[in-house]
Structure formats: C-alpha cells, structure tokens
Amino acid sequence: DAGVTQSPTHLIKTRGQHVTLRCSPISGHKSVSWYQQVLGQGPQFIFQYYEKEERGRGNFPDRFSARQFPNYSSELNVNALLLGDSALYLCASTSGLASYNEQFFGPGTRLTVL
C-alpha cells in the first residue's frame, strides 16, 4: 500500500507570493495533519482535519489555511510568503483521533522563500 504522498517535493518562491502544497493520506485514513519543520527543530503543528472538518489549529497566522477534500486528500495554502516560511512542510495521516494512534508522515515538501 502507498504511504502518505506529498507534492511537490521542492518549491522555490519569492516573498509575497502564494503557495499550495498537496497531500494524499494512506488509504482508509480520514485524518490529515500539517506540520512545519524549520531546519534544526522539531515539527510544529499547523492544522488537523478529520472528515473534512478542521479539528485543530496551531499558533500560525491567518496567512496559513488548509482544507480537506471528500477523498480525504488535503491542501495547505500559504499567502503573502515571508522568508521565515522557508521550511520542510510535513503532512501526516492517522486512522482515527485516539491519542494512541500513530501519525504516518509523508516525505515533506521543501519550501524555499527568496
């Protein structure tokens, strides 16, 4: 079975631009979460979606938004890009909302803002 997939793999943008990142969860998983991982740090939670509804939001500005589609894939959108948005963006899927459920991570999208 395919794992979590993300596209694109790498992306280079300039300040002020907009970006859309995409994620497909493991088949059967209904929950998708997004994380930002700045170089040398641990992942920071951005959003969680379950059954197409937002279930959690981290401490990120309104420039960050996301949605989940009927097939449970998800998009993360970032507007008005800043240099500080340069990071690895990770998508994770999980089968349910119980705390013992592990999250399965995709390989990430490396975003560079110039």
Added chain:
Amino acid sequence: GNSVTQMEGPVTLSEEAFLTINCTYTATGYPSLFWYVQYPGEGLQLLLKATKADDKGSNKGFEATYRKETTSFHLEKGSVQVSDSAVYFCALNPRDGNQFYFGTGTSLTVIP
C-alpha cells in the same frame, strides 16, 4: 500546557556503544508518548510508542519506558550501529487532542 524537552545534540558514538537520549515531558492529562526517527533526506518514521504509564515500547533494539513519576520517556539502545545515524524526536499526543508535540530532535552519528 504540553511540551517535550530532549537532550541537546549532536551525539557521536562509536559502533557498539550504549545509547541514551533523554526526553522529559509536560502534559495535561495522560498522553501517549512516541519516538520518531528521521534518516537523512527522509520523512519521520515511528520508532516506538507507549500509551500508558509503565508501558515499555521497543523496536529494532531500541527501548523506552513511560515513567509517569518522573515524566520521562528516555530512549535506549544497548549496542548502536552505523545505520542508526539519524535524528531522533520524542513526541507526545495528549489525551484531549490529536496534536503531536515534538521535541527539538537529537542528532546521532555512529562512527565505525
């Protein structure tokens, strides 16, 4: 609030040495605890987990015990290999939510 504190790296060990990476946590309620590993150029992979106090998670020779009294989840391995070189992240998932909180990661390099 919820947070995870890991020992700072980088850690460099010789092959077959004993490994300990310390992890302590602060959480509301009774979280589940996880260790994830990130090999160079790859995404995070679950290494092991424990869901209640005194549980021991184990995988690939790594072990960690959920210690509620000391709020710790230290990662250990008796004999490391070069292939264990990676960044290790301690994480928790609170009972009242599904947001993972990660530590800053500990980079391990094992030399032959």
